[in-house]
Amino acid sequence: MQNHVLDYMDQIVKKCPDKVAFANEKEGLTFREVYEQTRSVGTFLHRRGIYKEPVIVFMNKHPKTIAAFFGVIDGGCFYVPIDEQMPVSRINLILENVKPRLMICDTKTIKKAESFETDAEAVLYEDIAYLEPDVAALQEIRDKAIDTDPIYIVFTSGSTGVPKGVAACHRSVLDYIEQLSEVLQFDENTVFGNQTPLYFDACLKELYPTLKFGATTYLIPKGYFMMPIKLVEFLNEKKINTICWVVSALTMISSLQTFEKVIPKYLKTVAFGSEVFPVKQFNLWKTTLPETDFVNLYGPTEGTGMCCYYRADRLFEEGESIPIGRPFKNTEILLLDENNKPADMGELCIRGTSVTLGYYNNPEKTAENFVQNPLNPAYPELIYRTGDIASRNENGELIFVSRKDYQIKHMGHRIELGEIEANVNVLEGIKTCACVYSKTDEKIVLYYVGEKDKAEVIKELREKLPRYMLPNELVTLESMLFTPNGKIDRKALLAMYEETCISQ
Amino acid sequence: MEQLLEILSDLHPDVDFEECDTLIDDGILDSFDIVSLISEINEEFDVVISAEHITPENFNSAEDLYALIERLEEE
Numbered sequence: 001m002q003n004h005v006l007d008y009m010d011q012i013v014k015k016c017p018d019k020v021a022f023a024n025e026k027e028g029l030t031f032r033e034v035y036e037q038t039r040s041v042g043t044f045l046h047r048r049g050i051y052k053e054p055v056i057v058f059m060n061k062h063p064k065t066i067a068a069f070f071g072v073i074d075g076g077c078f079y080v081p082i083d084e085q086m087p088v089s090r091i092n093l094i095l096e097n098v099k100p101r102l103m104i105c106d107t108k109t110i111k112k113a114e115s116f117e118t119d120a121e122a123v124l125y126e127d128i129a130y131l132e133p134d135v136a137a138l139q140e141i142r143d144k145a146i147d148t149d150p151i152y153i154v155f156t157s158g159s160t161g162v163p164k165g166v167a168a169c170h171r172s173v174l175d176y177i178e179q180l181s182e183v184l185q186f187d188e189n190t191v192f193g194n195q196t197p198l199y200f201d202a203c204l205k206e207l208y209p210t211l212k213f214g215a216t217t218y219l220i221p222k223g224y225f226m227m228p229i230k231l232v233e234f235l236n237e238k239k240i241n242t243i244c245w246v247v248s249a250l251t252m253i254s255s256l257q258t259f260e261k262v263i264p265k266y267l268k269t270v271a272f273g274s275e276v277f278p279v280k281q282f283n284l285w286k287t288t289l290p291e292t293d294f295v296n297l298y299g300p301t302e303g304t305g306m307c308c309y310y311r312a313d314r315l316f317e318e319g320e321s322i323p324i325g326r327p328f329k330n331t332e333i334l335l336l337d338e339n340n341k342p343a344d345m346g347e348l349c350i351r352g353t354s355v356t357l358g359y360y361n362n363p364e365k366t367a368e369n370f371v372q373n374p375l376n377p378a379y380p381e382l383i384y385r386t387g388d389i390a391s392r393n394e395n396g397e398l399i400f401v402s403r404k405d406y407q408i409k410h411m412g413h414r415i416e417l418g419e420i421e422a423n424v425n426v427l428e429g430i431k432t433c434a435c436v437y438s439k440t441d442e443k444i445v446l447y448y449v450g451e452k453d454k455a456e457v458i459k460e461l462r463e464k465l466p467r468y469m470l471p472n473e474l475v476t477l478e479s480m481l482f483t484p485n486g487k488i489d490r491k492a493l494l495a496m497y498e499e500t501c502i503s504q
Numbered sequence: 505m506e507q508l509l510e511i512l513s514d515l516h517p518d519v520d521f522e523e524c525d526t527l528i529d530d531g532i533l534d535s536f537d538i539v540s541l542i543s544e545i546n547e548e549f550d551v552v553i554s555a556e557h558i559t560p561e562n563f564n565s566a567e568d569l570y571a572l573i574e575r576l577e578e579e
Binding site for chain 2: 227229248253256257258260261411456459473
């Protein structure tokens, strides 16, 4: 039985060594090159005595970054990707959490890495990627591997202001890749066009199926997602037939009338998720590409990527929402009410192999969300509570209803409004603040009381928060609005914003 | 031009849009900014910016963008 994600690689490198595995707009790596570099990085870790521990990968989006991930796994460790766009203060929080001994960098990031608050040594990928492999040592590491060993940690927004690191193991990733590949029908002719950053779990959809089938993944430059015509031309030029993108990347194309100028010619599968797809834009895609399969995917990072799917094989009426559908095989979705009883509408909870290991070095937060299945008092069995409220329609399909808390989805990113507030509250000159999210115009609105100038607030926040978490609108208040029992009145703030700012 | 600068500084209060001419090249504007800019320009100036106009040349500075709006107004 396969118990290691790199078994995919060992198989495929024998089958199609010279095919391009991962490429960007300029250059690519073949399966043989990926394999050799992976083995070299694994050998390097072994020589340094780094084993069963987190290794930071701090590299720009590039085919070699992916080989670095695999190399870390080959050395019996787990990769922790961080990105140059992340503010240094956030990176320092991550480093404090994982306490790494080693950071793999590229020539562009290594200087910045040396300024981090850590004892970890920074090495250049180029210096460790072309060594002679230690065959015996790598084999011994592989023989000792267990499929419940972690392979990566990715960080998501945390409501207290500290990001949480979700750790996932071989087994849950293998389960995910097998189920996803079946649903989306990947094969050796699949050509992926990757949109999502490599520092989230979203890119699992392309990385591991590429190894499993000997497919090819193109990493699409971020800038193309501003230039819709150039983007579609790139899809056509590379004959990309499969895309798994956030909704906002798809609506950017359709809402700007791109299809009047140029149409994607090879797309067989369009998977989307992380956000609600506006029906008008979805119908535009569906009408333009009637032969293409459109699949809505749903799932939190804590459930290893995605765990539910829905084939959107028809047009939708205005006001109708596209269901999140059914769980993948080998996953069960429970809807639980406040008393932990099964309900028609309730908190969506995940049961199965896809449930990840928990939050790294964070037993308190892990215990809050990874809990004993309340329907099973007989033996230990963890489920993950997503905090999403869902219901079932008359066909038994799951429908997303709302959030239990202040977590939002904005441009495909999962954000805790509390994390933004925690970072605003510590700025000098801020008395109090509150964040709300206006779904009407998709903006994060920050209300604050204090002497500070708006430009100053944004400037200082830029050093603390990733760009997608920066408030889009800032409003100063004489005093904060409170509910009768003394809590910040977010409903009133949101109503105030939607009345005054949007109608203007 | 005043109107446009106002729209831009609402988007990024901390950027000097009169000086900066690398809005795209330096990643100051992202795809979300572009989408909101287009809808606000549509409201304020009554011109439609479509996919073919979205190039770095047209969006790298406030001046370039204003020139695009003027061209579209003449059409």
